[in-house]
Amino acid sequence: MKAKVLVIGANGQLGSVLVKELQHRHGLDNVVASDINKSHNFHGAFEVLDATDKTQLLEVVESYGITQIYHLAAILSAKGEANPLTTWDLNMKMLFNVLEVARVQEMDKVFFPSSIAVFGEDAPWVNTPNKAYLNPATVYGMSKAAGEQWAQYYFLRYGLDVRSLRYPGVIGYQSLPGGGTTDYAVEIFHKAVLEEEFVCFLNEDTTLPMIFMDDAIRATMELMEAPKRDIKIRTAYNLAGSSFSPEDIVREIRKFYPDFMVKYEPDFRQDIAAKWPKSINDDEAALDWGWKPEYDLEIIVSTMIEKLKEQYVPQQ
Ligand code: VAH
Numbered sequence: 001m002k003a004k005v006l007v008i009g010a011n012g013q014l015g016s017v018l019v020k021e022l023q024h025r026h027g028l029d030n031v032v033a034s035d036i037n038k039s040h041n042f043h044g045a046f047e048v049l050d051a052t053d054k055t056q057l058l059e060v061v062e063s064y065g066i067t068q069i070y071h072l073a074a075i076l077s078a079k080g081e082a083n084p085l086t087t088w089d090l091n092m093k094m095l096f097n098v099l100e101v102a103r104v105q106e107m108d109k110v111f112f113p114s115s116i117a118v119f120g121e122d123a124p125w126v127n128t129p130n131k132a133y134l135n136p137a138t139v140y141g142m143s144k145a146a147g148e149q150w151a152q153y154y155f156l157r158y159g160l161d162v163r164s165l166r167y168p169g170v171i172g173y174q175s176l177p178g179g180g181t182t183d184y185a186v187e188i189f190h191k192a193v194l195e196e197e198f199v200c201f202l203n204e205d206t207t208l209p210m211i212f213m214d215d216a217i218r219a220t221m222e223l224m225e226a227p228k229r230d231i232k233i234r235t236a237y238n239l240a241g242s243s244f245s246p247e248d249i250v251r252e253i254r255k256f257y258p259d260f261m262v263k264y265e266p267d268f269r270q271d272i273a274a275k276w277p278k279s280i281n282d283d284e285a286a287l288d289w290g291w292k293p294e295y296d297l298e299i300i301v302s303t304m305i306e307k308l309k310e311q312y313v314p315q316q
Contacts, residue, residue, distance in 0.1 A: 003108065004030050006066040008051045008098065009073030010042065011035040013177045013186075014113065014170060014216065018070060019044075021217050032064050036073070051094040057101050070111040070220075071098045077117050078269050079179030080140040091143035099154045099162070110162040111224055112151050114236035116209050117141035117181075118166060119277050128277040130238045130284045137275040148235035155234045163223050164236035168243075168280070171300055172213025173307035181269045181276075184246065185210055188262075189301075192253045193308040197261040201269050204247035204262075207278040211241025212295035212303070219291055226289035233284055240282040241293045242300075252301040 005022050009015040010033035019033045019042055033042045034049035047060050051073050060066070073094055080087035095112065102110045119128055120135035134145045144166075151162040169182025177183040184200050185208075191198035211219075219239050223231075246264070253260050285291035295303070 001067070002026070002030055003068050004032070004064055004066050005068045005070065006032045006034060006060065006064065007070045007072060008034055008049065008094070009071070010046070011037050011040055012072050013172065013175045014167070014213075015070075015072035016175045017172060017213055017217055018072065018220065021221060022070070025221065032060065032066065034060060051097055052090060054097040054101065057097050061101055061105055066105070067107055068109045068111075069098055069102055069107060071095065072113060074113070074143070075140060076178060076180040077115075077138045077140040077272055078181050078183070080143075081138060081268065081272075084139045087139040088143055091140065092146065095143075095147050095150060099150060099160065102162075103154060103158050103160050108161060109224060110151075110160060111220065112147055112162055112164045112236075114144045114148050114164045114166045115141065116166050116168050116276055116280060118145040118148065118236075119280075121275050123277060125278050128238070128280040130233060130281065138272055151236070152234040161228055162234070163231055165219060165223060165239045165285075166236045166280070167216060167239055168209035168211045168241055170213055170216050171210055171304065172216075173304050173311070174213060181272045182208060182210065185249065188246070188249055188253070189304040189308055192257050192260050193305060193312050195257065195260075197263065199263045199265050200246050201265065201267045202246055202273055203266050203270055204250075204264050205245050206270065206273050207243050207245040207248075208273055208276060209240055209243045209278070209280050210300075211239065211293065212300045215241050215293045215295050218294075219285070222289055222291060223285075230288050232288050237285040237288070237291075238280045238282040239285060239291070240280050242296045243279040244297045248297060249301065252297055253305070256301075256305050
């Protein structure tokens with residue numbers, strides 16, 4: 001039977017790119033994009049959906065005959081610290097609604113994105129293993145660590161095929177990030193191409209695991225299309241791209257823009273980043289479903305600059 005896929009949080013940084021990839025793989029008529037904000041530029045079906053409202057979610061699922069859900073809606077690490085209890089309530093309620101509706105509707109698959117934000121100060125800082133001790137320092141990270149346990153519970157108790165990746169910071173030219181601690185790594189390229197000064201909210205030497213959008217999307221599809229028997233980890237897989245710091249990015253950007261100006265003004269997001277790993281180990285993803293990143297820092301920078309120049313200076 002043809003998959004009918006619902007993307008929740010379709011207007012987000014990852015969601016907006018994932019919708020197009022899913023439409024390409026499943027067909028335009030077999031993907032429903034949804035978001036709490038109605039403005040979008042998708043072709044195909046779009047529904048305004050508040051995923052905290054289980055009745056609304058069920059109505060969309062039943063009206064389209066949805067068989068898979070990609071749940072990309074969440075309050076992210078930086079934004080989430082402004083209202084901790086609200087962040088917890090929203091992130092957990094949306095996940096519970098997705099898991100329950102998927103269970104009752106006997107759906108084929110659910111994708112639930114986790115994050116390196118699940119790691120805290122008690123995890124190894126370098127080459128952090130999949131089974132590291134999780135003591136997240138943000139409410140967003142707590143909601144993702146708890147969400148991983150709930151995903152595994154729904155698999156073990158009900159057989160629901162929920163799959164998850166711990167995304168690093170995602171860098172892409174196709175969309176803007178929305179309230180994360182790694183947002184600087186997208187904003188910096190827009191400032192460089194506009195030849196404007198960039199004010200970085202992290203210290204120059206804050207190394208974090210990052211991944212190019214195209215790698216993140218491919219990893220998601222490779223995970224979701226892997227045979228069920230190959231998925232050995234039902235909490236979430238570590239996903240590594242490459243690790244680098246703001247000053248590493250600046251060094252590469254200045255190969256294209258020698259006069260690129262940067263000021264470092266660390267804020268509360270530096271305290272969040274300081275508790276995250278510098279690099280993570282994704283051996284299990286490589287072993288279980290063949291993961292291998294394709295974009296390193298050099299290719300990320302050249303691609304971001306090339307693509308953003310097309311957006312900002314089309315005539316060039
Ligand atoms: C955030 N971009 O900064 C997200 C991501 C690894 C970070 O989860 O909150």
